Amino acid sequence: MNIRSTELLQGTLDLLILKALALGSRHGLGISERIEQMTRGTFRVGPGSLFPALHRMEERGWLTSEWGASENNRRAKYYRLTTAGRRQLNMETKRWGRISLAISCALETS
Secondary structure, three states: OOOOHHHHHHHHHHHHHHHHOOOOOEEHHHHHHHHHHHOOOOOOOOHHHHHHHHHHHHHOOOEEEEEEEOOOOOEEEEEEEOHHHHHHHHHHHHHHHHHHHHHHHHHHOO
């Protein structure tokens, strides 16, 4: 498996977004907050990275969106996984399992 750095970074963000939406729909800020929570503050995704990724994932059919009211009664776009998005989450989870195992093995090598 040969992975370019841009694919690695994009794949990481895609996986985190898919995972953040696995339990239900969220608006952009909610997705960002969930990612930060899941990663214990390691990843903080700003709007400049998040929204292009959401748009790209929506175009691929992994997400769908609809407008609604946020907790503070502001208009917000809510995203949720599609069936294709759930399949992608499963595939990406397996892929990242292989990648993390390979990295662990490399780091244990003396």
